[in-house]
Amino acid sequence: MPEAQYDVLGIGNAIVDILVQTEDDFLSENGLSKGAMALVSAEEQRVLYEKSGQAIESSGGSAANTLAGVAALGGRAAFAGKVKDDQLGTVFAHDIRAAGVNFTTPMANEGAPTATCLVLISPDGQRTMQTYLGACVDFAPADLDPDQVKAAEVTYLEGYLWDPDPAREAFLQASKIAHDAGRKVALSLSDPFCVDRHRDGFIPFIEEHVDILFANEDEILSLYQVEDFDAAAEKIRGVVDIAALTRSEKGSVVVTADDTIAVPAAPVEHVVDTTGAGDAYAAGFLAAHTHGRDLETSAKLGGLLAAVIIQQIGARPTAGVQHLLQDIDG
Amino acid sequence: MPEAQYDVLGIGNAIVDILVQTEDDFLSENGLSKGAMALVSAEEQRVLYEKSGQAIESSGGSAANTLAGVAALGGRAAFAGKVKDDQLGTVFAHDIRAAGVNFTTPMANEGAPTATCLVLISPDGQRTMQTYLGACVDFAPADLDPDQVKAAEVTYLEGYLWDPDPAREAFLQASKIAHDAGRKVALSLSDPFCVDRHRDGFIPFIEEHVDILFANEDEILSLYQVEDFDAAAEKIRGVVDIAALTRSEKGSVVVTADDTIAVPAAPVEHVVDTTGAGDAYAAGFLAAHTHGRDLETSAKLGGLLAAVIIQQIGARPTAGVQHLLQDIDG
Numbered sequence: 312m313p314e315a316q317y318d319v320l321g322i323g324n325a326i327v328d329i330l331v332q333t334e335d336d337f338l339s340e341n342g343l344s345k346g347a348m349a350l351v352s353a354e355e356q357r358v359l360y361e362k363s364g365q366a367i368e369s370s371g372g373s374a375a376n377t378l379a380g381v382a383a384l385g386g387r388a389a390f391a392g393k394v395k396d397d398q399l400g401t402v403f404a405h406d407i408r409a410a411g412v413n414f415t416t417p418m419a420n421e422g423a424p425t426a427t428c429l430v431l432i433s434p435d436g437q438r439t440m441q442t443y444l445g446a447c448v449d450f451a452p453a454d455l456d457p458d459q460v461k462a463a464e465v466t467y468l469e470g471y472l473w474d475p476d477p478a479r480e481a482f483l484q485a486s487k488i489a490h491d492a493g494r495k496v497a498l499s500l501s502d503p504f505c506v507d508r509h510r511d512g513f514i515p516f517i518e519e520h521v522d523i524l525f526a527n528e529d530e531i532l533s534l535y536q537v538e539d540f541d542a543a544a545e546k547i548r549g550v551v552d553i554a555a556l557t558r559s560e561k562g563s564v565v566v567t568a569d570d571t572i573a574v575p576a577a578p579v580e581h582v583v584d585t586t587g588a589g590d591a592y593a594a595g596f597l598a599a600h601t602h603g604r605d606l607e608t609s610a611k612l613g614g615l616l617a618a619v620i621i622q623q624i625g626a627r628p629t630a631g632v633q634h635l636l637q638d639i640d641g
Numbered sequence: 642m643p644e645a646q647y648d649v650l651g652i653g654n655a656i657v658d659i660l661v662q663t664e665d666d667f668l669s670e671n672g673l674s675k676g677a678m679a680l681v682s683a684e685e686q687r688v689l690y691e692k693s694g695q696a697i698e699s700s701g702g703s704a705a706n707t708l709a710g711v712a713a714l715g716g717r718a719a720f721a722g723k724v725k726d727d728q729l730g731t732v733f734a735h736d737i738r739a740a741g742v743n744f745t746t747p748m749a750n751e752g753a754p755t756a757t758c759l760v761l762i763s764p765d766g767q768r769t770m771q772t773y774l775g776a777c778v779d780f781a782p783a784d785l786d787p788d789q790v791k792a793a794e795v796t797y798l799e800g801y802l803w804d805p806d807p808a809r810e811a812f813l814q815a816s817k818i819a820h821d822a823g824r825k826v827a828l829s830l831s832d833p834f835c836v837d838r839h840r841d842g843f844i845p846f847i848e849e850h851v852d853i854l855f856a857n858e859d860e861i862l863s864l865y866q867v868e869d870f871d872a873a874a875e876k877i878r879g880v881v882d883i884a885a886l887t888r889s890e891k892g893s894v895v896v897t898a899d900d901t902i903a904v905p906a907a908p909v910e911h912v913v914d915t916t917g918a919g920d921a922y923a924a925g926f927l928a929a930h931t932h933g934r935d936l937e938t939s940a941k942l943g944g945l946l947a948a949v950i951i952q953q954i955g956a957r958p959t960a961g962v963q964h965l966l967q968d969i970d971g
Contacts, residue, residue, distance in 0.1 A: 332959065365709070365739045365957060368698035368732060379695070398728040398754065402698060409695045424728065624954075627695060629662065 312493045313462075317413070318386040318601035319497075320463035322455075322485055323374025324447040324471050324478075325392030325407075325416075326426040327399045328586070330624060331363045333431040338439055345433065348440040348502045350474060356429055356443040363429065368399070369625045370406035371428055373501055374469040376587045379627040380594025380616055382411035384636045386601060389413040389459055393450035399425040400446070410627060416454050419446050436582035436621065444475060451477035452484045460485050461492040464601050465523065467593070470501030473509045486520040495552075497523035499593055500530035507533055517550060523600075524551045525593045528558045544571070555610060557592050562614060565606045574610040577618035587626025591616040598636055612639045642823045643792075647743070648716040648931035649827075650793035652785075652815055653704025654777040654801050654808075655722030655737075655746075656756040657729045658916070660954060661693045663761040668769055675763065678770040678832045680804060686759055686773040693759065698729070699955045700736035701758055703831055704799040706917045709957040710924025710946055712741035714966045716931060719743040719789055723780035730755040730776070740957060746784050749776045766912035766951065774805060781807035782814045790815050791822040794931050795853065797923065800831030803839045816850040825882075827853035829923055830860035837863055848880055853930075855923045857887045870894075874901065885940060887922050892944060895936045904940040907948035917956025921946040928966055942969045 338345050341359060351359075360366075370379075375390050382388040390407055394400035396418040403425060407414045426445035430438050450472075460466055466489040472478045486496045498521045500506050506513060513534060517524060524547065526534065531543040531554075540558070544566050547554040554566040562576040595616035599609035615635055619628055668675050671689060681689075690696075700709075705720050712718040720737055724730030726748040733755060737744045756775035760768050780802075790796055796819040802808045816826045828851045830836050836843060843864060847854060854877065856864065861873040861884075870888070874896050877884040884896040892906040925946035929939035945965055949958055 360735060363735075363739065365700070365736045365959070366732070367955065370695070402696070405690060405693075406695045409693065625697065629695070 315464035315494070316387065316462035317389045317459070317464065319378060319381050319465045319467050319597050320389040320391065320459055321374035321378040321467045322391045322472060322482065323469040324372050324426055324444060325375060325394045325403050326372040326428045326442065326447070327403055328369050328371035328428050328430045328626065329360065329366045330369055330430045330432060330586070331366045333364065333433060335433050338431060338433070343431070343439050343441070345439050346437050347504050348442055349504070351441045351443055353443050353445070356427065356441055359441055360429055363431070368402065370403050371587070371626050373471055373499065373590050374467055375407055376590035376626040377467060377594045377597070378412045379407060379410035380591050381598045383628040383632050384594065384598040384616070385633050386598040389463060391416045391454060391456070391459070393419060393446045393454060394425040395419045395422065395446040397424050399427065415456065419449055422446060422449055430586055432584050432586070436585050438584060438586045447478065448475040449477065450475065450481060452481045455481050455485055457488050460488040461494070463489070463494060465495045465497050465597055467497040467499070467597065469499050470505045470509070470513070473505070473512060490520070495522040496520050497525065497597065499589065500524070500526040500534060503529040503533040506530050510534060521551050523553045523555065525555050525589070525596070527589055528556065531556055553606065555596050555613065557589060563592065563610050565610050567606070572607050572610065574607060574614060577614040579618050579622060582621050584624045585621050587620045588617045590626060591620040595635070599639060602636065604639065608639055612636065615639070645794035645824070646717065646792035647719045647794065649708060649711050649795045649797050649927050650719045650721065650789055651704035651708040651797045652721045652802060652812065653799040654702050654756055654774060655705060655724045655733050656702040656758045656772065656777070657733055658699050658701035658758050658760045658956065659690065659696045660699055660760045660762060660916070661696045663694065663763060665763050668761060668763070673761070673769050673771070675769050676767050677834050678772055679834070681771045681773055683773050683775070686757065686771055689771055690759055693761070698732065700733050701956050703801055703829060703920050704797055705737055706920035706956040707797060707924045707927070708742045709737060709740035710921050711928045713958040713962050714924065714928040714946070715963050716928040719793060721746045721784060721786070721789070723749060723776045723784060724755040725749045725752065725776040727754050729757065745786065749779055752776060752779055760916055762914050762916070766915050768914060768916045777808065778805040779807065780805065780811060782811045785811050785815055787818050790818040791824070793819070793824060795825045795827050795927055797827040797829070797927065799829050800835045800839070800843070803835070803842060820850070825852040826850050827855065827927065829919065830854070830856040830864060833859040833863040836860050840864060851881050853883045853885070854881045855885050855919070855926070857889070857919055861886055883936065885926050885943065887919060893922065893940050895940050897936070902937050902940065904937060904944060907944040909948050909952060912951050914954045915951050917950045918947045920956060921950040925965070929969060932966065934969065938969055942966065945969070
């Protein structure tokens with residue numbers, strides 16, 4: 312097996328976030344489920360946007376955020392996802408490359424515009440998301456570069472990619488290419504509602520294809536439709552090589568066939584915006600893991616980067632975090 | 642004279658800012674003059690953008706920021722400026738309306754895209770700006786709504802609007818309409834380089850048309866090509882009814898025919914991003930002035946809003962500032 316050119320290749324929806332500070336009343340008045348991500352039409356998003364306050368725009372996308380985090384920690388990162396050749400597509404492409412991530416997926420010249428996610432940030436820092444998938448629905452197997460998949464130590468897939476049909480095909484194909492090349496496949500379950508939409512597809516996919524699974528407590532409970540975290544952890548044990556399960560302020564638990572490693576959360580002074588906390592955890596974990604660190608250290612770095620992200624607005628590290636991977640051994 | 646419907650109508654370039662944290666080395670390597678605003682072509686901006694780090698996008702424009710500030714303080718605000726009907730034009734229009742500002746200028750359906758300003762923020766919070774004027778160059782007298790001008794107690798013009806030719810025509814026309822209706826005209830000098838480009842036009846325009854002038858120290862020195870602040874203040878005395886001259890950490894000085902009122906700066910713990918400090922000063926000053934406060938109080942409110950803005954990223958107030966206008970009397 313040739314040496315990997317990338318530590319992690321991410322495949323995901325390429326989205327620009329529209330971030331708005333909001334009051335919880337606005338969520339209830341508009342029938343929104345606090346903390347959830349909902350898929351909406353362009354028109355539904357437009358109506359809600361017009362009612363929303365002043366915004367700022369910032370590149371997002373779950374796997375894209377993770378890969379930006381991997382690169383920020385000094386990892387070799389690549390990302391594949393679909394934007395249109397429009398102003399927000401240019402913004403997305405610029406930011407992911409400026410983060411140090413290799414991004415070569417061709418922009419669409421026609422069809423739907425670049426995807427946008429209206430992120431409503433509550434005073435407690437929780438975010439409620441309304442995503443219009445736009446050009447993401449056109450990401451197809453032809454957009455995959457098989458050589459890039461073969462060249463990545465880990466191919467990381469976001470669960471949200473299960474929503475658009477052609478992307479799901481690409482998702483399955485990437486997993487096969489990766490495994491045929493002797494590489495690892497990682498999956499993030501993304502969101503309990505996403506799990507609910509796709510449970511019947513996810514369970515066999517995880518059993519057959521996934522080596523490293525990322526899920527938060529709500530997601531793993533939803534996957535197995537159980538109500539007890541320990542029961543869910545036993546369900547996933549041995550199904551994948553590594554299950555990294557996050558539990559917000561309780562830290563994370565790494566479950567392997569033989570081991571259960573609990574790691575406390577990193578200290579957080581003030582939660583500003585939880586957007587991207589799970590993405591950052593996966594970034595820290597994968598950066599450490601692909602640099603030969605043990606599972607406990609990997610979980611610690613995941614927690615550290617998540618703590619950085621929830622204390623700022625936006626889902627990608629803005630402060631220099633390169634030192635975290637070095638410091639984690641100290 | 643009928644009662645004014647708006648406290649302030651702003652006319653200015655309608656711009657979306659692209660905000661990037663940068664090191665001073667990046668400025669010198671690229672031959673940029675720290676702290677200045679330069680007009681660049683789309684291609685020049687693109688080249689610099691590609692070299693720049695991850696960005697966030699936020700609606701900007703000098704007068705637009707001021708009017709968002711006036712509205713945030715509880716003033717009745719309107720804005721006129723030109724965007725294209727594209728993604729960033731939609732962002733600009735949404736944000737200015739969400740700020741509570743009446744904005745009815747028709748979007749351009751063809752021609753150049755919505756204007757963008759690449760704002761490079763140094764570690765000390767200073768910003769260096771590269772502006773591509775895009776659709777702003779098509780703002781013309783026909784875009785003015787004379788009834789709106791007549792309905793505003795103050796028509797506020799940004800000096801930057803002197804750059805595009807048709808906008809300058811609109812600028813002159815708005816001043817005449819305002820004065821014919823018995824209203825006041827305010828002008829911000831915008832930038833010492835802008836003053837340098839247009840000194841020969843500005844001086845007679847100020848003498849003939851301006852009632853309230855906003856300028857920082859560098860701008861008023863540049864206008865009269867003198868090196869001493871007190872000398873510059875004497876030059877402007879009596880030329881306009883009110884000259885509000887800002888001096889950064891030294892506060893501001895209000896000069897009228899008979900009076901000179903110095904107001905210290907509001908306390909600032911940590912400068913994050915100076916983008917929009919002058920715009921915010923004008924907002925605070927005009928909101929208080931049009932609500933019948935005296936010149937000292939108006940200058941104080943200007944200083945207070947400027948202090949809020951330089952302690953955050955972005956040029957428009959994100960925190961609730963409505964109370965400042967009430968509190969200023971206390």
